[in-house]
Amino acid sequence: MEKLRKFLLDEHQMPSQWYNIMADMPVKPLPPLHPGTRQPLRPQDMAPLFPMGLIEQEASMESFIDIPDEVYDIYRLWRPTPLIRATNFEKFLDTPAKIYFKYEGGSPSGSHKTNTAVAQAYYNAKEGVKKLTTETGAGQWGSALSYACCQFGIDLEVFMVRISYEQKPYRKTMMQTWGANVHASPSNLTEAGRSILSKSPGSPGSLGIAISEAIEMAVRDEKTKYSLGSVLNHVLLHQTVIGQEAIRQMEMANEFPDIVIGCFGGGSNFGGISFPFLRLNFLEGRTVRCIAVEPASCPKLTRGTFSYDFGDTIGMTPLIPMYTLGHQFVPGSIHAGGLRYHGAGAIISQLLKDGHIEARSIGQLETFQAAVDFARTEGFIAAPETAHAIAQVAREALISKEEGRPKTILFNFSGHGMFDLAAYDMFLAGQLEDYNITDKEIARNIEAIRHLQPEEILV
Amino acid sequence: MEKLRKFLLDEHQMPSQWYNIMADMPVKPLPPLHPGTRQPLRPQDMAPLFPMGLIEQEASMESFIDIPDEVYDIYRLWRPTPLIRATNFEKFLDTPAKIYFKYEGGSPSGSHKTNTAVAQAYYNAKEGVKKLTTETGAGQWGSALSYACCQFGIDLEVFMVRISYEQKPYRKTMMQTWGANVHASPSNLTEAGRSILSKSPGSPGSLGIAISEAIEMAVRDEKTKYSLGSVLNHVLLHQTVIGQEAIRQMEMANEFPDIVIGCFGGGSNFGGISFPFLRLNFLEGRTVRCIAVEPASCPKLTRGTFSYDFGDTIGMTPLIPMYTLGHQFVPGSIHAGGLRYHGAGAIISQLLKDGHIEARSIGQLETFQAAVDFARTEGFIAAPETAHAIAQVAREALISKEEGRPKTILFNFSGHGMFDLAAYDMFLAGQLEDYNITDKEIARNIEAIRHLQPEEILV
Numbered sequence: 001m002e003k004l005r006k007f008l009l010d011e012h013q014m015p016s017q018w019y020n021i022m023a024d025m026p027v028k029p030l031p032p033l034h035p036g037t038r039q040p041l042r043p044q045d046m047a048p049l050f051p052m053g054l055i056e057q058e059a060s061m062e063s064f065i066d067i068p069d070e071v072y073d074i075y076r077l078w079r080p081t082p083l084i085r086a087t088n089f090e091k092f093l094d095t096p097a098k099i100y101f102k103y104e105g106g107s108p109s110g111s112h113k114t115n116t117a118v119a120q121a122y123y124n125a126k127e128g129v130k131k132l133t134t135e136t137g138a139g140q141w142g143s144a145l146s147y148a149c150c151q152f153g154i155d156l157e158v159f160m161v162r163i164s165y166e167q168k169p170y171r172k173t174m175m176q177t178w179g180a181n182v183h184a185s186p187s188n189l190t191e192a193g194r195s196i197l198s199k200s201p202g203s204p205g206s207l208g209i210a211i212s213e214a215i216e217m218a219v220r221d222e223k224t225k226y227s228l229g230s231v232l233n234h235v236l237l238h239q240t241v242i243g244q245e246a247i248r249q250m251e252m253a254n255e256f257p258d259i260v261i262g263c264f265g266g267g268s269n270f271g272g273i274s275f276p277f278l279r280l281n282f283l284e285g286r287t288v289r290c291i292a293v294e295p296a297s298c299p300k301l302t303r304g305t306f307s308y309d310f311g312d313t314i315g316m317t318p319l320i321p322m323y324t325l326g327h328q329f330v331p332g333s334i335h336a337g338g339l340r341y342h343g344a345g346a347i348i349s350q351l352l353k354d355g356h357i358e359a360r361s362i363g364q365l366e367t368f369q370a371a372v373d374f375a376r377t378e379g380f381i382a383a384p385e386t387a388h389a390i391a392q393v394a395r396e397a398l399i400s401k402e403e404g405r406p407k408t409i410l411f412n413f414s415g416h417g418m419f420d421l422a423a424y425d426m427f428l429a430g431q432l433e434d435y436n437i438t439d440k441e442i443a444r445n446i447e448a449i450r451h452l453q454p455e456e457i458l459v
Numbered sequence: 460m461e462k463l464r465k466f467l468l469d470e471h472q473m474p475s476q477w478y479n480i481m482a483d484m485p486v487k488p489l490p491p492l493h494p495g496t497r498q499p500l501r502p503q504d505m506a507p508l509f510p511m512g513l514i515e516q517e518a519s520m521e522s523f524i525d526i527p528d529e530v531y532d533i534y535r536l537w538r539p540t541p542l543i544r545a546t547n548f549e550k551f552l553d554t555p556a557k558i559y560f561k562y563e564g565g566s567p568s569g570s571h572k573t574n575t576a577v578a579q580a581y582y583n584a585k586e587g588v589k590k591l592t593t594e595t596g597a598g599q600w601g602s603a604l605s606y607a608c609c610q611f612g613i614d615l616e617v618f619m620v621r622i623s624y625e626q627k628p629y630r631k632t633m634m635q636t637w638g639a640n641v642h643a644s645p646s647n648l649t650e651a652g653r654s655i656l657s658k659s660p661g662s663p664g665s666l667g668i669a670i671s672e673a674i675e676m677a678v679r680d681e682k683t684k685y686s687l688g689s690v691l692n693h694v695l696l697h698q699t700v701i702g703q704e705a706i707r708q709m710e711m712a713n714e715f716p717d718i719v720i721g722c723f724g725g726g727s728n729f730g731g732i733s734f735p736f737l738r739l740n741f742l743e744g745r746t747v748r749c750i751a752v753e754p755a756s757c758p759k760l761t762r763g764t765f766s767y768d769f770g771d772t773i774g775m776t777p778l779i780p781m782y783t784l785g786h787q788f789v790p791g792s793i794h795a796g797g798l799r800y801h802g803a804g805a806i807i808s809q810l811l812k813d814g815h816i817e818a819r820s821i822g823q824l825e826t827f828q829a830a831v832d833f834a835r836t837e838g839f840i841a842a843p844e845t846a847h848a849i850a851q852v853a854r855e856a857l858i859s860k861e862e863g864r865p866k867t868i869l870f871n872f873s874g875h876g877m878f879d880l881a882a883y884d885m886f887l888a889g890q891l892e893d894y895n896i897t898d899k900e901i902a903r904n905i906e907a908i909r910h911l912q913p914e915e916i917l918v
Binding site: 004005006008010011012073077078084088106109110147150151169173174176177178179372375376378379380419421422424425428 | 463537565610632635636838
């Protein structure tokens with residue numbers, strides 16, 4: 001019998017709980033701080049933005065948290081997702097490595113983002129929230145939350161980074177098809193937006209600005225709350241269905257990965273696939289290498305500083321202890337919009353600081369070349385974000401070949417590239433470029449947040 | 460235990476053979492005729508265009524034909540596809556009907572077209588063909604064949620209907636990402652194209668013209684052959700994996716459909732899902748109603764004539780006995796580009812003539828409304844082609860409710876709408892319209908092909 005290429009679980013084999021890595025981390029993250037008082041954030045401080053169900057998850061130390069039936073019921077439309085062996089890509093790379101990918105591109109909105117979007121919409125609906133606000137860059141998150149809100153009858157206001165709003169009108173239409181209202185950010189709807197526009201009328205926007213706008217709109221109205229697609233603990237928690245499924249599917253394949261790879265923006269897809277494997281490292285003495293891959297143009301993990309910093313540009317969010325390039329850092333205009341974010345979140349940053357995970361950065365041209373190679377061998381056209389993971393897989397496969405050591409590599413195919421073909425077009429036409437940032441620019445942005453540090457972590 | 464929503468088969472449960480309905484049809488289709496001699500087409504007449512492997516399938520009377528290992532090996536990247544119960548859409552329609560859909564949107568190119576694309580590329584590669592030519596309208600077929608050719612190292616020249624080429628640049632990029640050359644049709648590369656352009660320099664093109672161009676380029680070079688994405692017997696044959704899988708999956712659900720629905724352009728997705736059920740009607744006395752749904756603006760099945768006609772606009776193809784609006788009929792500019800074709804193919808036409816299947820036509824506005832309703836309940840955003848099937852499902856669900864008879868309905872979700880969001884945008888903005896054709900226009904186009912009929916079927 002020929003070897004299977006694709007490993008499927010049925011609905012009843014879907015994990016019934018999310019895995020909370022906080023419970024097993026040898027060193028816990030430092031607490032987030034209130035932006036005004038600089039004191040550790042209390043649950044009630046977050047209540048204007050999030051429902052209690054999510055606030056509890058944000059601070060939970062339980063190892064596993066039950067997935068509510070209502071969420072499970074929606075997950076099973078597209079979950080469990082397939083695990084596929086990339087045999088043709090292996091042949092193309094001429095490597096002894098075995099390459100597997102978890103395919104998250106099959107959800108209604110085309111990425112892993114639906115895993116947390118559905119959960120967040122559920123907890124909000126349960127507590128009577130009628131409207132959510134959020135931001136989106138490339139549009140993966142905004143469309144996932146639009147879909148999820150539509151399932152629970154919640155209205156949604158999306159602040160979409162203006163440059164993406166203009167470059168990707170179809171992401172906007174996708175959100176509207178699911179009933180969301182979409183605004184180009186900076187907008188005239190918020191003080192944050194108006195203040196940016198008054199200084200810079202042609203501002204292309206940024207995730208940091210859009211977050212400021214979405215938060216401002218949420219705090220204005222008691223029945224409106226805010227939703228974030230990455231960075232926070234509860235968001236990463238919801239993504240752990242990916243890694244849990246992958247462990248079971250790797251078992252079906254009689255395999256266990258030496259290396260697990262995910263692209264990295266705020267940590268949601270990387271955390272989603274890697275945390276359940278890190279659990280095995282922590283509890284069972286496994287030694288899986290987990291590698292987060294960021295764009296060379298936004299290298300917070302590889303060239304940033306570990307520091308308290310804001311999650312948004314204006315400075316409305318709590319201060320989060322994390323690897324950051326400074327909240328006013330403006331990343332180059334690469335096409336992986338979902339990775340253009342200055343900070344890394346508390347959990348991932350602590351894991352990296354303590355040596356439990358690794359980080360790499362890769363330039364735009366290398367990532368697109370890897371994505372085209374993958375498309376021509378395995379068929380699936382990846383989002384530019386996902387392309388970073390594929391490029392690192394190619395690097396590791398080459399190392400495996402050079403060392404003559406057959407490694408088993410697993411990566412997360414976090415989303416498809418159907419809305420990113422303009423970027424592919426530019427790449428194929430030789431019109432894309434890499435963006436390099438100088439040490440000086442990084443130092444300048446980091447210096448600008450030095451005053452935010454509480455005394456005890458100022459080193 | 461909660462009821463399953465999704466019915467999955469693993470790779471080894473994928474059908475190992477295609478089903479050839481020709482073997483079981485009570486009345487076989489009339490033979491295709493040579494366009495010059497008007498005599499029944501001989502296999503060698505087709506040899507300049509198709510490899511012998513496909514020519515044999517075109518005329519085969521075997522019930523089942525083995526799927527070659529090389530094709531099976533590629534199918535299993537995304538096949539078997541899921542069967543999903545549309546419980547939320549049922550609730551929305553407030554119907555006692557049970558609605559299931561076969562989800563073909565998960566293939567690399569996003570539609571069912573890959574099922575025949577991979578098979579056709581394989582048979583061509585096996586016989587040493589180095590290059591294929593084809594046409595594409597909305598782009599589903601062109602992108603499917605681009606992917607398939609890339610898997611077998613075959614060069615591909617795609618003639619893309621100019622209006623789609625301009626409106627859907629990302630479908631073009633998708634084909635290029637897989638290595639194909641894409642030309643707007645009518646082009647200057649062929650006599651057919653030049654002759655159209657000389658008369659009508661701003662021609663938006665049509666599927667019929669693009670077929671003429673692709674055929675002309677193929678016959679010029681011995682190592683180049685031509686590939687068609689629908690209409691022909693062997694194309695429909697390759698799609699029967701859909702219906703065969705669906706039968707097994709309906710069994711898993713302890714169900715059997717009363718009604719099977721597919722949208723209709725040239726017959727490939729409708730034939731794919733319905734033929735294996737028709738087999739059960741023919742051989743086991745089942746009484747499944749199979750309904751083909753065409754656009755009201757291109758109503759060959761519901762308002763066309765049964766007649767010999769060309770498959771292309773210029774008149775280069777064999778004469779095919781089929782329901783047709785005449786090969787010079789120009790359908791309204793609806794967004795379901797894949798359904799804008801004047802003829803229906805020989806098998807489907809004979810089945811309709813003999814009362815084994817039914818046909819309905821639906822206008823553009825009703826189809827988009829159904830697709831938006833479906834997206835807001837079930838999540839998946841359908842191609843405008845697929846939207847026709849969904850609209851008919853909604854109609855049948857309403858009838859089921861009115862009659863108080865709970866029916867089980869199965870439809871083919873043939874492709875996703877990620878490249879069709881501009882059309883959704885127009886629909887949501889109230890800018891779409893229905894296209895009505897007069898009886899006079901139909902009569903005029905049909906009169907124009909009257910001279911093509913051999914005497915014996917002139918009635």
